[in-house]
Amino acid sequence: MLNTPLTRLLGLALAAALALMAGVASLAFGATTVAPASLVQAFLAPDPGSVAHLILLTERLPRAVIAAVVGASLAVAGALMQTLTRNALAAPSVLGINAGAMCFVVVASSLFALRSPLALVWMAFLGALTASLLVALLGRERGGGLSPVRVVLGGVAVTALFVSLAQGLLIIDQEGFESLLLWLAGSVAGRGLEGLKPLLPFLVAAAAACVLLVRQLNLLILDDELVKGLGQHTGRIRLLAGAAVIVLAGCSVALAGMIGFVGLIVPHMVRALFGRDHRWVLPGCALLGAGLLLAADTLARFLMPPQEVPVGVMTALLGTPFFLHLARRRSLAP
């Protein structure tokens, strides 16, 4: 574990370097490999006649940017949720928040023919909010606290609910079958940057909330009694952090569909490196989350060529052993 500020800064720099490398790999590798020289050239002096430049700028670059944004959002959302629920297994996908957002988006786009990204992202927020309220209702114990196992079970039940509703729609609306399947599987392929633009204000707001809350979040790690004794109110902090989770998860679903387990894996890796202080955990999560999703997306192109594996499937397959390991631990505290 990195203990001094200097080593932690170095650690963050290393994480940034990893994310950058994953980004470059995501730009360079694929069905056609782009040479590094050509990569630099495409950005400095794009040649409209070159096919490689065209692929790079219109396809790979938006894809990499979206993967980075989605990975970072999911990882930060996961870290916030694990702190809020004091549950090592909490993550937007595990607790059904992604499924809620996905279901609302699918219903809006296939039943009500909503197409504008802004409308869809509001639907995603609404879905994420609905799902998290349901899970909170389900996870509540008699004393008023949240029981870790109950919360996870509630999340699974809520996921089952929303996924089966979306699946029912899939079968009725067979024309939209393929695009809807990608919502369910989660993919960053073929989504343009124009979808990202309307989401930027929300993402910036969520990031600002994280920056402002970073010290207060550390309070939430402490015992409730202790916090009260210190004269602090956690209600408002919890509310704001919860709103940030919903915005981050909703945006990532609106961008890329259901991508699971990034929010579960990354915070644990980051905590193992940086300890539990959110001033280091949150930036670390953003960087490594972006790096992980970029790497998974790049790998997904090579797993079963010529077809691409949806990146959501990749992260689920990577994340399951991790989840099982956590579930077998004695304590479920993060």
Added chain:
Amino acid sequence: MSRAVILRAVGGRLSLRLERRTLTATLLLALVLAASALASLSLGSQATAPGEVLEALIHPERSEIALVVREIRLPRIVLAILVGACLGVAGLLLQGLVRNPLASPDVIGITGGASLAAVCFLALGGAALGEAWLPLAALAGALAVALLILALTGRNVTPARLVLIGIGVAAALGAGTTLVLVLSTDTTAMRAYVWLTGSLYAAQWGEVAGLAPWALLGLPLAMTLSRRLDVLALGDEMAIGLGTAVRGTRFALLLLAVALAGASVAYAGGLSFIGLLAPHIARRLVARGHAGLVPATAIIGALIVLHADLLGRVAFLPRDLPAGIFVAGIGAPFFIFLLYRWRR
């Protein structure tokens, strides 16, 4: 004691205490099921009068609609009843096993294992081998997953671990299923998808014959194990104190639940929510104790699937929609209602 009836076998080795309320509720449910089955038999793309249907059943040689009723509608209805009963009881067993009202075969990955096996079978061109092999593949998948979950849980099978590990395994299986679907051709994917949602379309007597042994063995076995469930409900320490081999009982209950759920998923696809809904409704209708709950849950599960299938068959003619859509459609609002009640 006037509120209960006690049945004793000769020698007193086996006795059954039945509450009056449970008895009346079960009898009423059985009547409703019979009426629903008759209604379901007479409705379809061409509706027939119940009288004619009875005639076709009793004297097939005299009736013109004997073929429709006996070979097309009846197997489908019998299959719906068996599937619903098996899934409901599997859910009841799992909920008692992990002492959590939200457990069900779909939650801990049993349905997922069967689904992945079936989808792989379809995608790898298994259809050429013959339809008969699909249920076997699905059943094998369900059993393999149950063993995997048990192996991963290790020695100290606490209910919470079992569920959490099941959830993790279910996530991986779901990802695997999606992977196979995305990578396979469109027609296979669509077919697999309809199967995944749960459909009784074109059910034949062969399928009924395939599922019937599981149901006929499994449901009475669940009845005999019901008393163990009552003891487990008191908590592990109390159960051990009362002389129950807790680990062995859990193992037996889990295997039974897997067999029931796996077999029904094998023949009707991934119908979700029944394992969750049927036990909850049953708990509201009959008195405490699993001996009364098992038959009531079985009948309620059967009623749900029967009506969902009827809706899918009749409501959107000429299209025949999978029953799973309607089970989810009824299940989802009811589930939210349950959440609301459970909190208070």
